[in-house]
Amino acid sequence: MSDWKALKERRTQKGPLLASTTSTREEPVASPQEKNNAEGGAAEAASSPASPVASTSKLVQHDDLPSTLEVREVVGRGRGIFTKTDISTGTTALSTAPLVSVLDNNNIFSRCSACFIAEDDLTPGKLLSQCSLCHSLRYCSAACQKRDWVAHKHECKALITFRNAAKGEGIVPDTPIRALGRLLWAMEKGGCSYRAQVESLQSHREELTSEQKEQFFQLSVSVASYVGQQTLAASCSSAAAIIDLCSRFTSNSFSLTSPHLSNIGVSISPLVALINHACLPNAVVVFPSYHTSSNPQPMRVVAIRDIKPGEELLTSYVDLGLPLRRRKAQLRESYHFECTCALCFKRRAEWVDPREALKCRKEQCVGLLRMPDVELQNGDVETACETCGGATSTNVEHLKATIATAESELAAAESLQYTDSAAATSSLFDSVAVLQAASFAPTSHPYLPTLQTLLATLLHSQSFVQALPTAQLVYTSLCTLHPQGHPARAIALAAVGKLRIVGTNSGDEERYWRDEAGLQETVGVLVEGLKEVVAAFGRGGVLEGELRDLIRQTEEGLKMTRMARGL
Numbered sequence: 001m002s003d004w005k006a007l008k009e010r011r012t013q014k015g016p017l018l019a020s021t022t023s024t025r026e027e028p029v030a031s032p033q034e035k036n037n038a039e040g041g042a043a044e045a046a047s048s049p050a051s052p053v054a055s056t057s058k059l060v061q062h063d064d065l066p067s068t069l070e071v072r073e074v075v076g077r078g079r080g081i082f083t084k085t086d087i088s089t090g091t092t093a094l095s096t097a098p099l100v101s102v103l104d105n106n107n108i109f110s111r112c113s114a115c116f117i118a119e120d121d122l123t124p125g126k127l128l129s130q131c132s133l134c135h136s137l138r139y140c141s142a143a144c145q146k147r148d149w150v151a152h153k154h155e156c157k158a159l160i161t162f163r164n165a166a167k168g169e170g171i172v173p174d175t176p177i178r179a180l181g182r183l184l185w186a187m188e189k190g191g192c193s194y195r196a197q198v199e200s201l202q203s204h205r206e207e208l209t210s211e212q213k214e215q216f217f218q219l220s221v222s223v224a225s226y227v228g229q230q231t232l233a234a235s236c237s238s239a240a241a242i243i244d245l246c247s248r249f250t251s252n253s254f255s256l257t258s259p260h261l262s263n264i265g266v267s268i269s270p271l272v273a274l275i276n277h278a279c280l281p282n283a284v285v286v287f288p289s290y291h292t293s294s295n296p297q298p299m300r301v302v303a304i305r306d307i308k309p310g311e312e313l314l315t316s317y318v319d320l321g322l323p324l325r326r327r328k329a330q331l332r333e334s335y336h337f338e339c340t341c342a343l344c345f346k347r348r349a350e351w352v353d354p355r356e357a358l359k360c361r362k363e364q365c366v367g368l369l370r371m372p373d374v375e376l377q378n379g380d381v382e383t384a385c386e387t388c389g390g391a392t393s394t395n396v397e398h399l400k401a402t403i404a405t406a407e408s409e410l411a412a413a414e415s416l417q418y419t420d421s422a423a424a425t426s427s428l429f430d431s432v433a434v435l436q437a438a439s440f441a442p443t444s445h446p447y448l449p450t451l452q453t454l455l456a457t458l459l460h461s462q463s464f465v466q467a468l469p470t471a472q473l474v475y476t477s478l479c480t481l482h483p484q485g486h487p488a489r490a491i492a493l494a495a496v497g498k499l500r501i502v503g504t505n506s507g508d509e510e511r512y513w514r515d516e517a518g519l520q521e522t523v524g525v526l527v528e529g530l531k532e533v534v535a536a537f538g539r540g541g542v543l544e545g546e547l548r549d550l551i552r553q554t555e556e557g558l559k560m561t562r563m564a565r566g567l
Ligand SMILES: C[S@@+](CC[C@H](N)C(=O)[O-])C[C@H]1O[C@@H](n2cnc3c(N)ncnc32)[C@H](O)[C@@H]1O
Pocket: 076, 077, 078, 079, 080, 200, 201, 202, 251, 252, 273, 274, 275, 276, 277, 278, 334, 335, 336, 337, 338, 339, 340
């Protein structure tokens, strides 16, 4: 199987400047009671907080807004996007071309800057070629380079100037600077309509902390030196306008993701930025295909629940694997609001949040215990298992130290995972052992991100046999957190299906193809994966094509094996 590279995806990480929407959180499916609570919450999240509707005076014309959707203003939230028709799970509610997309500094030299395909994924023997002027951007074809020239023209000169000043090949400004550069050139060229759309995005200048203002000031100095004072002044006539631009960028940009859900850069779409947040979202933002001119528009908003006429489309801005306090802190810091969704208001007394849970230590019990609150509690705390009711004592200081160590190991491993996979793998396996010994549930933070990074690192180093059980554990954990059809879940199941092929046939290929039961099971996993992928990304994405090919190949293999046995 040649496309295993598709699996070596980093776990999706969101953060300031990269308001991503692919992380979501769904009811824990472990217990029916939790399921009921969360389903009630989902309906609430999608409807109640959105009303009442206020005036529509600040609304700007968006030509790519389909007639099935409308923009309305909501008290306490600003504008939001509402549906006028039923949107069923897995349906694309909106597809559009972002105004600006740039690859981040980790991907700029290894992916095409127009369609974003990775050099590793090109047909064998083909390489990306670099822009002959700036030597910075790479392209997979003359057509892609030509298509990108409109956006790259001014950027090319700026990159040359930057490179000369930095006195080194292969040095480019940081991703936000390049993204803001493209945005400013687009506004300069696109005139009033682009400017009106960007200027209508929510700025939080008044609410910024002095530290954030200082950060934005530094960013604006770098942007000014990159694009030139004249271009900056054309769109920003005052210092306040420049801070507004940086603030708008921070709370309105998206993670640009690959069709396999790796974070590869940043995108700005003033239309999609109108979608408000919920921790129980009903939609996700994905980029299912490479951005070629023949594709349908590359950025899609796909429903992950059925959405009724009059409901607001809601995506998540933060990683929904994060515990409540962390989510709230991120939303406050980067987006300047207090989330009032059903998940944030779910009473601790009513359920055990799987993101902050320990496994019951009683033999044969699969229940969860609420983790003591490391911010508020101390000493030995007794908690009861939600399933068997048995009490377990946990030492809060030990718990806190375990979380801190696992988080710092995770950060270190993330920075090493592609340069020293062996060291990253070994430290992540150590963390897994420590978290397991401390009875962390695999759905809990930071156990799940540790497993996800371990999976990505194992795939990168082609350790497929070890990767398969890790992928299975990641998938089952994500099933507890996300509804069916969520992209993170879909990607994990696709990984399990692919790894069943590469991870099990690498040792003894002949035996693999003779194992009918195993092949049949692999087909089953791939078919399930395909369903989830289509539900998460909509039809026609890259991953859908890959899975269909694998299903076909495995079914053919199965047929041949049966024929050889005379069945
Ligand atoms: C990407 S914009 C969403 C569109 C925005 N409402 C507008 O009018 O431009 C993000 C901003 O919308 C607001 N917002 C989004 N979701 C919200 C929510 N659930 N509750 C309150 N405010 C929200 C916050 O001010 C946030 O910084």
